[in-house]
């Protein structure tokens with residue numbers, strides 16, 4: 443009997459610990475993946491907590507979505523270890539990245555190809571066991587994406603960190619021929635957004651972050667201009683430099699980041715929000731019509747977008763964010779470092 447070793451969530455708000463189970467055997471279209479590496483994402487922290495902070499004391503409870511013990515991890519790259527008899531193309535030994543945003547396949551979102559928006563989803567590492575483990579079971583080979591010649595530590599994080607930035611920028615693509623896109627917040631997703639915006643759009647993006655070091659890094663990585671949104675003159679400076687923007691991506695999702703993002707819009711501009719930092723945001727209702735603005739949320743991306751993104755990366759059009767490898771049994775320490783803000787780039791757990 444093959445063993446499945448996992449770093450499991452056994453109680454909300456508690457450290458992960460190792461659990462061992464029998465390795466599942468794939469049936470039908472299922473495919474068993476031996477994990478090579480799995481990225482550590484901010485959403486793993488929220489799942490460990492069991493809630494999202496909304497504003498003040500308000501919390502969105504997310505403990506009802508899964509049975510414990512549960513295996514986190516959704517930025518997975520690995521190798522096909524075994525496949526069911528109906529898993530076409532799932533050749534044992536093939537290296538693949540896993541599209542984790544797996545839907546029910548029958549709801550309106552899934553039928554439209556938006557499994558990431560599924561109402562009854564099976565998202566890996568969110569609702570069903572994910573990649574902080576030696577193996578993970580995938581229901582169908584369609585979710586497996588070839589990634590050679592990329593490193594697995596690049597391919598895995600592309601499936602969340604990369605796809606979140608890509609899905610958001612696609613929602614702004616029709617507005618980027620007018621003026622540059624503004625990227626607010628230069629964490630892992632924001633830095634992916636920067637390399638992607640350079641690959642996708644004609645004009646290099648401008649960026650905003652309260653951290654001077656991050657602004658410097660972004661300028662070195664090709665941002666046209668960098669602003670400090672905490673500077674009271676920042677809004678005026680952006681307007682003076684650009685005339686107002688049509689496309690802003692808010693990777694932070696806080697009251698302040700949204701206020702700033704909206705404040706620099708031109709008439710007809712749009713803000714796409716991917717960040718989940720929390721807080722309340724208010725706007726004078728009439729300004730939505732007067733300025734003809736749009737505020738749109740974005741949640742990761744579709745399977746089709748994941749394929750486009752992997753293709754861009756395989757063609758050498760985007761650069762990886764720095765990845766730091768740690769052993770699987772360091773999962774809890776990796777989560778703690780991320781929580782404490784000690785991680786630059788992406789931590790990947792290697793198995």
Ligand SMILES: [Zn+2]
Nearest residue numbers: 483485602603
């Ligand atoms: Zn994630």
Ligand SMILES: [Zn+2]
Nearest residue numbers: 546549552560
């Ligand atoms: Zn669905």
